[in-house]
Amino acid sequence: MKLIYIPDVGFTIDDHLENRIITWNDQREHICKTILKEYSYKRDDRIYDALELSQKRDIYHNDEVFFVLSFDISSNCLKELEIHHGIDVEVNGVVITFGEKMTTIAQKLGIQPTILDDGGTYLFSSLKITISNDRVMGADDDGSDTMDSGNVAYFYASNNIDHLV
Incomplete structure (x- = not known):
C-alpha cells in the first residue's frame, strides 16, 4: 500500500x-x-x-499495515493520520519508507525540520507532518547519539499542528 499525502487537503490511498x-x-x-x-x-x-482528553479514532491493523485515523470530537471530521507500519508515504514527490534514515528524508524534502523529543521527532511545519524514530515510539534506547535521529518508525499528519508548535 502507498499513501500520497497532500498538505492541507488529505491523502490518496493507492492499493491493489x-x-x-x-x-x-x-x-x-x-x-x-x-x-x-x-x-x-x-x-x-x-x-x-x-x-x-477525549478522542475518537479508528485503528486499522493487520499483518501488513497499521494506521490510525482520528476524528474531531464534535464534527466527526477526519483530523489526524498516524502510520505505524506497512505503508510508504509520498510527500511532494519524496517517498518516505519506514526504516529509512530520518536525516535522509529531511534532505530529500529539502526542508529544515524542527527537532523535537531530543532528536527523535522531526516536525515539518509547512507540510503539517512529523516523522519519529523507534526510540520515541517506545523501543529500547540503545545508548546511541540521539541527534543521529535513527530511522523512520512513525508518520503523523494533520490539518492542524498548533499543538506541536
Missing part, C-alpha cells in the same frame, strides 16, 4: 483496489463504510468530561 482520496473534511462514517470498506478496523473512542 484503486486510488481513493480521503480529505480532512470527510466524515468518519463515510470513510469507514465507503472509502475504506475493505479494511477491518477497531473503533477506539474515549469520551471524558474533559473534552481535551
Whole structure:
C-alpha cells in the first residue's frame, strides 16, 4: 500500500483496489463504510468530561499495515493520520519508507525540520507532518547519539499542528 499525502487537503490511498482520496473534511462514517470498506478496523473512542482528553479514532491493523485515523470530537471530521507500519508515504514527490534514515528524508524534502523529543521527532511545519524514530515510539534506547535521529518508525499528519508548535 502507498499513501500520497497532500498538505492541507488529505491523502490518496493507492492499493491493489484503486486510488481513493480521503480529505480532512470527510466524515468518519463515510470513510469507514465507503472509502475504506475493505479494511477491518477497531473503533477506539474515549469520551471524558474533559473534552481535551477525549478522542475518537479508528485503528486499522493487520499483518501488513497499521494506521490510525482520528476524528474531531464534535464534527466527526477526519483530523489526524498516524502510520505505524506497512505503508510508504509520498510527500511532494519524496517517498518516505519506514526504516529509512530520518536525516535522509529531511534532505530529500529539502526542508529544515524542527527537532523535537531530543532528536527523535522531526516536525515539518509547512507540510503539517512529523516523522519519529523507534526510540520515541517506545523501543529500547540503545545508548546511541540521539541527534543521529535513527530511522523512520512513525508518520503523523494533520490539518492542524498548533499543538506541536
